[in-house]
Each structure stands twice: as C-alpha cells, then as structure tokens.
Amino acid sequence: MKPFHLVVGEDLPKRFLSAAALLVALGLMFGLTFLVAWGAGWGFWPKPLELLTLADGTKVLGELWDRESDPVGTGLRWRVKVGNRDLWGSDFRVVRQAEVVKVERPTDAWVLERWEYGNFYGFVLSLDADGQVFDPKTPGFQAILSRKLREVASLKRQSDKLAAKVARKAQASEEELARLASLQQAQEGCTLLMTTAGGERKDIPCAQVVHARPMNRLGFWGKLAVFGERWLEFITAEPRESNTEGGIFPALFGTSLLVLLMTVGVVPLGVLTAVYLREYAGDTRFTRAVRLSVTTLAGVPSIVFGAFGLAFFVYTLGGTVDKLFFASSLPTPTFGTGGILWASATLALLTLPVVVVATEEGLAAAPVEVREGAQALGATRWETLRYVVLPYAKPGIYTGMILAVARAAGEVAPLMLTGVVKLAPALPLDSSPPFFHLERKFMHLGFHIYDVGFQSPNVEAARPVVFATTLVLLVLVVLLNLLALILRNRARNRVMSQAL
Template identity: 40%
Template sequence: MRGAAIRRGRIGEDLAVGASAAGLALCLALAGGIVLLLVRAGLAPFWPQPVIEYTLRDGRTVLGELVLRRDDALIVRGDEQVRPGDGYLRLREEEILAERRPPDAIARVHADGRHSYRLGEAGAHEPGVAAAEPRNALTFAGKLAFFGERLRAYAFGGDRPGDHGQGLLPALAGTLTLVLLMSLIVMPIGVAAAVHLHVYAGRGRLGALVRGAVASLAGVPSIVYGVLGLGLFVHGIGGGLDRWLYADRLPVPTFGTGGLLWAALTLAVLTLPVVVATVEEGLSRIPDTQRLGSLALGATRGETLRRLLLPQARPAVLSAWILAVARAVGAVAPLMLVGVVKYAPASPIDAAFPYLHPSRQFTHLGFAVYDQALISPDALVGVPRAYSAALLLVALVLVLNAAAGLVGRRLRDRDRALPI
C-alpha cells in the first residue's frame, strides 16, 4: 500500500512538472511568435517590392507591384490616378496568362504620395514625379540601401516623397517622456500608500476595506480613467488654473485642454492600484521576526522602515514599476481624451527654458498604431505600418524592463557585498 502511494505521488509530481514545463514552453512560444510576427510584418513593407508585368488572357497588360495574395486572387497596386490607394486591382489567377519582372521597370513616386509604373526611362522625369525607383535592377546592396532609406524616412519623418508627417521619433519621445513623468508621480505615492497599509493599517477592518478598494480599482476599464482625467484634471483643475492665472488668454486655454501633465496624472491614477498591491505584497514577504527584532533592539518604526523594510522590498518596487509601465504604455483609450494627438504642433521637450512643457499636447506610439491601422486612408499600407509602430512600442517596453532588471541586479549585488 505504501509503495503504491509513493508511486502515485511520483506520477503526480511528474505530471505537475510536465504541465508546468508545457505551460512555460507555451508562454515562450507565444512571446517569440508575437515578436517574430511584428518583425516580419513591421519591416517587410520597407523592403523594395519588384515591379511585375501581368499579361491577361484578354490581351491587357497590368504593370504594378504585388501587395497581397488571397485564395485564388492577387491584389496588385497599379497606377494611382487621383489619390494614394485608388489604384488597387484584383486579378484572378485564371485570368493571368503570364507574368515577368522587366529589368527596365520604373516605380514612380509622385510628390503627393501617388505611385505609378512605367517601362524604361521615358516617364521618369515627367512633371510631378519626385522619385523614380528601378527596383528590378537593384542589387542586394542597393535593396539594403533602399530599405534603410525608407525605414529612416518613416522613423524620422525624412524628405522621401509620400512619407508625410513627423515620423515615429516624436511619438517615441512623447511615449518615453509620458512614462517617465508618470513614474515620478505614481511611484512615491504608491510606495507610501503600500507602506502605510502594511506598517500602520495592519490587518484590521479599515486595512481590509482599503485593500479591497485597491483591488477593485485595478479592474476598472482604462477608458473610465480617461473620462475621470478629462473631467477632473483637464476641465476641473486645468480650467481653474486658466481662470486664475491665464484669464487674459481666455477663451484660448493654456492648461484647460489636453496635455502631457494631465495625461501623466491620468495614467498615474490608472497604475496606482498595481503599484500599491505589488509593493505591499513584497513587504508582506519580509518575515515579521526581522521587523520585531529591529524594534526590540531599540530602532524606531521609521528607522526600521528606512533601513530594513524598504531595502528588502526593492525587487517588489522594481516589479511594480515594470507592471505600471507595461500597463501605461498600452493604455491608449484614456490618452485620446486627455492630450494625445496625431501631429503635435510643438514637442513637450525642447531647448527653451524650462525645457519640459507639461501643458503641450504630444504624440504616442500606441496612438500611432491605432491611427495607422484604423484611420489610414490606405489600409494595405497603413496596417503594415501599424505593425512597425507596434514593434517599436514593444522594443521600448523591453528596453525599459531590461534597464529595471539591470538596476535590480546591481542593487542585489551591492546588498550581498555589505558586511554582516
């Protein structure tokens, strides 16, 4: 009987280990798949696509670039006559008699972003043509240079024809500035609230009530925080500041409109429950014997907190910051109510004193994903560019997480090096 029980226990243990390993492998596969999808779908649009000449069975010829292959049909981008995106053709495969890639094919980019395609150099220098790209004649090195130039123009808003706007660099700067400003607001408040709950509120009814409220706030949809930020921060506090300090500028608002400061405060309120719960959980893992021993040796509550509890809770503080950043970066809905725009008239950070201008509007990578995917007039171009913005957003989060991990590792190494 005992041997059978031991065997059953070992089988159960093996099953548990296998299930946990399978779950870990699934998580890693999903994470890797998401990154690979973003890399492939986000970078592929910038690689030069060949110009293909299709000969149809009815005698017509179509010159353009293949955009999408779906079932038994091809979506081909042909000459755009009036605006970008009006030249797409749907060709069924049974209609195509032959296809070839002429070495003298030219992809012409017009000043307004339209594309057209010609054979030979005859139409390369017509009025209104800003660039002529001999894509089929490019070598691999030429394709790499073409890829780098298009990627640079999209990221930095360069002078390439058809790439209008500011590029992704202002959105990256706006996202990073917003995250750092939000962190400066939420982390001190969140850590202080967690310390008060753990050290002073204890496990009484009031502490349980506050913890329940914090847990409930963590599940509130982000758009609700956006409405709160719009009513409380923008119209309430911002409108009051305009009436008191900038009455001579009214009805043009200064702080009574969406801006970086109100967005940071809104995200701070949004992420505060996560910070409080995570830091308090880290404090609760510290054995009570250490705290009681410190008090028994004559240390005050403040000294015990400052020299014992908070240093041991550093990993929890870093984890809280990482979780707050992850949620704040992905919360686009509230930002659409409190200050994010497609094109910012001026950067919130510049060389003019006081260098940081919290009343200004800003751009954001999350909003760039939404804008490209849903608002772009050319979906077959906008959706791949949304993948590009999402790839940059994921890279930003990974860099911030790696920086937090590096800081945490150095803090742990420093604590281990201290003499006992």
C-alpha cells in the same frame, strides 16, 4: 538507465497537462511576436517591380502584395500595389491571374517615394535639372539623380523652416519673403519626367520626391541597405500622408515621455501610500478596507479611468489652472484640455494599485530582526524605514514599476479621452522656452496603431506601418522592462545574505 515509468513517476498525466498548457501559451506568444515581426519585416523589405501584361494588352507595373482566391469565379486574383494615386485614385489594383499573359521585371523601372500621393511606379524619361537634361541610360545617372535630390531636399528643408517662421509672424519682413521666394524657385528648377507602364506622362518636381530607387537593379545588399534606410526613417522621421507613410518619431517620443512622466508620478505616490499602509497605519479594519479598494481599483476598466481623468484632471484641475494662470488666453484652454500631463496623471492613477501592492510586499520582505536592530541603535521609525527597510523593499518597488510601465505603455483607451491625437503639430519637449510643454497634445504608438490600422483612408497601403509600429511598441516595452529588471536584480543582490 531506469525504466521509463520510474523516471517519469506516477504524475505523468498531470505533467503532460501542464506541459501542454505551457506549449499552448508559448505557441500563442511566439505566434503573435512572429506575426508582428514578419508583417513589419515583409512590409519594409524592398519588393521587386513586376510588369504585368494583361490579355487585353494593358500593362500594369507594381509590387505584388497578395495572391488570393477570387470571390467571383474560380482561380486566383492578384493584388498589385500600383501606386500613382494622383492619377488613378487608388494605390491598389486587383488583377485576375487568368488575364495575365506575361510577367517581367524591367530593370529600368523606378519607385519614387513622394511627399504626397504615395509612391509613383514608372519609368524615367529624363531628369531636367537647371536646364540640363540627363538621360537615364547614361552611366552615373543614379548618382546624379541622388545628388540633385539631396540638394533639393536641403533647399526644401530651409524653405519649410523659413515658411513656418514667416507663418508664425503676423508681418514678415521683405527680406525674408524674398529669400523664401528664391529658395522655392531654386527647387523648381529640378523635375523628373516620368511615364507610367501604360505610357501616361507625368512630370514630378524633385521637391516632391523623398527617394528614387530603380528597385529591380538592386542586389541583396542593395535591398538590405534600402531596408535599413526605411527602418531608420521610420524611427526618426515625422509621419506623412495622414500617418500611412513616413515615420513614427513623434509617437515614439510621446509614448516614452508619457511613460516616464507616469513613472515619476506614480512611484513616489505609490511608495508613500504603501509605506503608510504597512508601516504606520497598523492592521485595522480601515486599512484592510483601503487595501481592498486599492486592489479593486486595479480591476476597473481603463476607459473609466479615462473618463475620470477627463472630468477631474482636464476639466476641474486644468480648468482651475487656466483660470488662475492663463486667464489671458481664455476662452482658448491651455491646461483645460487634454494633454500629456493629464494623460500621464490618468495613467499614474491607473497603475497606482500595482505599485502600492508590490511595494507593500517589498516592505514585508524586510526582516523583523533587522528593523529591531536599527531601532535598538536608537533609530526612529523613519530612520529605520529610510536606511534599513527601504533597501529590502527596493526589489518590490522595482517590480511594481515594471508592472506599471508595462501596463501604461500599452494603454490606449484612457489616452483617447485625455489628450492623444493622431497628428500633433509639435512635440511636448522642444527648444522654445519653457522647453517642457506638458499641456500639449501628443502622439502615442498604441493610438497610432489604432488610427493607422483602422481609421485611415488607405488602410491597405498602411499595413506595413501598422505592423512596424506594433513591433516598435513591443520592443519599447521589452526595453523598459529589461531596464527595470536590471535595476531590480541589482537591488535584490544587495539584500541577499551569503551567510546563514
């Protein structure tokens, strides 16, 4: 064993300094990731329903979200999510800890997730379905309730679809209207008679209920199942209640499509630009100026790109396209307004510098000997480039792609000017011809975070959604990066020589 000072050498302070820097960086990154993951996990994990009895006899039923110090007076105050917004106007109620005399977890308390007005917390009096009345105390009540809810949900889906179809047509047929009415009537037969903790009666039609769960009866596995169900719904469903509930599927889809379109646009353009700069133009004052401008472009604030995208892509290009091809629908713009195509074009412009710079470096990686080898075989410059230099440049191109994708997936500011919306009525890709609707506005995860977290009327209740959306965005970026990384390593292995 060597003495310690010989093992670490003389550069100990510098080593500690750099190690400390790494530690701080890692700490910050882990902190961020952990915060996001914790927020998302906590928000979706089923919380027990607490029944609080206050000193004045009031009963409060809800989920305990926060214990914080009371700004007025001393002691703690509890923030309880009591739901029932339709009755009380707000999802939350703040209770002084000192006023609480009793805390119970009643097993017969239910949470109803509803299409409108958020959650309902209360007790089931009975289920009234097609004239039959079911008592919640009878065995098998939960199974009956879920079956009824599924039936009604299926009816609701059909009637919603039909209603949308009817709404699109100016004149609906008699038959369709009759069918719609019968579907709607069939849903009305099912009602849950509920009561709040305070004893207020509330009848909730089954068609309003997304899920009904007796939360305090669930064991760990039951809670885990609910947790999984909530995530699945979050990823695959449409948002409800001005985005504070439901899923983020349109935003996830919009972000993915946006990044894909951006990549399809920026990679060929960036690669060809770099090819000209490095392979054809030679090293002149002009190319150096171009190179400098391209690199400078990378430092321009993204909102400037957004403004440019709005002025050039949306108004100028889009306006021209409208005049030429969609003149019949003017003055309503088709392409002359923000949309996913123009947003991706703006992002492509924004990420062009990284692709150009990385591709140039990739092209420089092709050894002179190998280029000359191809030329000595009679290959033209283009043939040399295409068959010999490009394989060497591929890792660099993929690196550029990684950087571009990572930057584009996280950008929000330029999108706000070029076509992102808080709620898009339809996806940019659907079954109605011509299938791709690139002029459509779209939703985006980054904008969703901003909108739900900071612009929504019910910020507190939407907190889990904000964290979960952030987590999904992070995971999406990681996945996209991994994909590009695998491509890059594969390309790199192909040009690595084992001899010499």
